[in-house]
Amino acid sequence: MTPQTIRVACSNCNLRELCMPMGLSESDIGRLDDLVATRRKIKRGAALFSNGDRFNALYAIRTGFFKTCVATADGRDQVTGFQMAGEIIGLDGIVADRHSCDAVALEDAEVCVMPYDRIEELSREVPALQSHVHKIMSREIVREHGVMLLLGSMRAEERLAAFLLNLVQRLHARGFSQSELVLRMTREEIGSYLGLKLETVSRTFSKFAEEGIVEVKQRHVRILDTEALRAIVNAPACA
Amino acid sequence: MTPQTIRVACSNCNLRELCMPMGLSESDIGRLDDLVATRRKIKRGAALFSNGDRFNALYAIRTGFFKTCVATADGRDQVTGFQMAGEIIGLDGIVADRHSCDAVALEDAEVCVMPYDRIEELSREVPALQSHVHKIMSREIVREHGVMLLLGSMRAEERLAAFLLNLVQRLHARGFSQSELVLRMTREEIGSYLGLKLETVSRTFSKFAEEGIVEVKQRHVRILDTEALRAIVNAPACA
């Protein structure tokens, strides 16, 4: 099997359960294979798409790790999310036919390119796909509600605890450890996502480490006390 | 024409251009009329839906003003948005078949109830509707990106300025003044949305008033210097 003959097919992709609808008939699954036009590799630090780019496809992440961010006129920017294998990015582009944020690979990555017109066409014919697309968008809306809650009403420790729990939970769903993780992003990027400065992120990591909740060695994090993190997130303000 | 005979029809609704797709054929418009099953009145302070409620419809606001909010386990809550006539609420419910936030009327309101299964069905047959639904969801995602930027990287004055500009712009699109508005929400609700305490909101209003940027009398706000507000939003941190 030479590279040329590799069939780009959802039907035998091990990530299918993450990005595709479940419980399809055999024939529908076959049709879904046509959704993915090509794959695309993105080098670490490169953008999959940028603010202002014409929108024409959604992307399913096969491997690698992304951040998405928006920027103000005056140069400040805000990380709006971190995305990993099996997640879909590009939804921001639908409304105005142009992307309104940047998607940057935090490590070498590969995505499945799903041309949007094909998604619309196919989801008219396959109700399960239609429903799935709606759910993906709704999920993103709900996720962002959670981030708003975090940014609007949590203190630094709560934000970082919530961030770690969320990351490790998503990694666990992909077969990784529940207690150990390697951060793909810098302190500054974490800070941007959490509405904190990088120094605050670093200090809060150190504080957690002192308290024996985590072990931190640069980007390697081992969670020693998940319950403590949960307690921090749900704490009624006072510790 | 007795009340019973009032036809609930999008085709002769003056808000149509806000909540329905444009450029439809006559026959498609006729089909869209079937989308709205009923209308529903909500008293000020009452919930259109609440966290945990079964999801079965999206709602187009006909009259009135809503807030949506999410809550933490420990009682804090976060306003995730304010919605006015012509806007669609309920998208959060699609992903899990249950609503994950509360929608509360800030004044007596009326909504068009659009059963979700009918939306899915009809949007399979009317591409313009399908596209419109996708755009509405994408727009909400992009709006929330903006809120994340606001919450994550703006100071109090910038947040309030951005909030006022956004409100007045949306009101203007509905035929209201560009410079005068009546707030439908309390300082506390504004604060929750902006990630600030009500005292900070009040102080910031006072500051703007002192500087001659706005005139504030309780919930009546008159914007005297729109450019100053814009400058505050785009200010590179230092004033």
Add this chain to the structure above:
DNA sequence: CGACGAATTGATCAAATTCAAGCGACGTGG
């Protein structure tokens, strides 16, 4: 091995929160 980017840590500072008091508008019931 050296250099650069990333992370940690300390000291100081500013912004927003908290606590507290008082005012004003509005609605209800006498």
Add this chain to the structure above:
DNA sequence: CCACGTCGCTTGAATTTGATCAATTCGTCG
């Protein structure tokens, strides 16, 4: 129609949190 009570808003003073400025240290990669 007015008195009263409630809720929302404003303003002040003290406190807290996280930001800023600055100096090292750590790691990785030419």
